[in-house]
Amino acid sequence: MIPQTFAYRKAHTIDEALALLREHGDEAKVLAGGHSLIPLMKLRLSTPELLVDIGGIRELTxxxxxxxxxxxxxxxxxxxxxxxxxxxxxxxxxxxxxxxxxxxxxxxxxxxxxxxxxxxxxxxxxxxxxxxxxxxxxxxxxxxxxxxxxxxxxxxxxxxxxxxxxxxxxxxxVMPPRSGAAYLKFPNPASRYAVVGVAAFVKLAPDDTCAEVRIGITGAAAAAFRATEAEKRLVGKTIDERTLAASLEDMVDPDDLLSDLAASAEYRAHLCHVLARRALRQAFERARG
The missing domain is CATH 3.30.465.10 (Uridine Diphospho-n-acetylenolpyruvylglucosamine Reductase; domain 3)
Structure with a gap:
């Protein structure tokens, strides 16, 4: 758990940080809070020759x-x-x-x-x-x-x-009038990372139907993604249990999802459906005020 030897430079401006990155190329890594990079360095999964610490750039705070x-x-x-x-x-x-x-x-x-x-x-x-x-x-x-x-x-x-x-x-x-958003996740009990996390945004028309819907999903696949087909099915509709069941059916394909010790792909697909339904209900109620 000891990193490889590395050099350290603290940048006080964006231009200074960019100059260091330009000078050292792939040999340099940027250090911000350090909660991702430092563990990787301790495991020697990342072995930069130079750390460029940007924590002193006040305009970015x-x-x-x-x-x-x-x-x-x-x-x-x-x-x-x-x-x-x-x-x-x-x-x-x-x-x-x-x-x-x-x-x-x-x-x-x-x-x-x-x-x-x-x-x-x-x-x-x-x-x-x-x-x-x-x-x-x-x-x-x-x-x-x-x-x-x-x-x-x-x-x-x-x-x-x-x-x-x-x-x-x-x-x-800024959240516009008659809009709401919510984020829910099923956390890994050890790391608190999302086994699956779902964020939902809903903007309502005057008749309480959905004028805009966006669903972001993390934890389920190799990268976060939008459930665009489910979003399209919900536009123009009022969010209720029947509409959610129909619109979120097959919202993800287990073949596209991760399977590991935390959860199988099939279970992640189930979590996507459950959390999306709950997050959308919550966003809808917040939009109605």
Missing amino acids: EIRERDGRLELGALVTHRTIEFSELLRQKCPVLPEAAAQIGDPQVRNKGTIGGSLAHADPAADYPAVVLALDAEIEATGPDGRRTIPARDFFQGLFTTALRPGELLTRVRVP
Whole structure:
């Protein structure tokens, strides 16, 4: 449990961090909260020659509202999200999800940017940012670009980030009127990672039918994903038990899901159905106010 020898540099600005990444290439790894990278290094599953510590970049620790969106710096911790009054008022599903991550020690140090960039298939935030239709800002040698959350998670620990890029900010819409969202998960009792986690977003039309529905799922497959077919079936309908049963039937194919010591693919498919039904009911009730 001892890492390979490595060098350490602390960056105080985004430009400084990018310069170090450009200079050292694949030999460098970015250190944010460290709750994903350090265990991998101790097991020597990751053996960087240089750690670029971005924890001192203060501009990435802010949460602010701008142009109808909430902007979270990559270094905002889970605990900060959990207790943010701005987020509780404008997008309460984010604090709801943050409160379910790990334990207090993890929430005090772990960051939203580190979690999303690591793209653990059982992490909580990916389902939520998918359901919220969030945007992820990446900053690299060619400047800044925006990646829709639906395009960000590409496979096991694989994202749309390019070599030399930093995930710098996450932007989520302020919850519009007559909308609601919820996040529920079946946690692994040891790690608190999601065996399956489901986030649901619902926006209602004046007649209480669904104008918009988004369902994000984590833990079930090699990468978080949207249940797009189920979403389409629910648009234009009122959420009740009969509608949910029909719309969520066969929402996932067990052949596409993970099977391991925590759960079989078939059980994960069952959890997807159960948690989606509960999360959608909760989101619907919140949208109705």
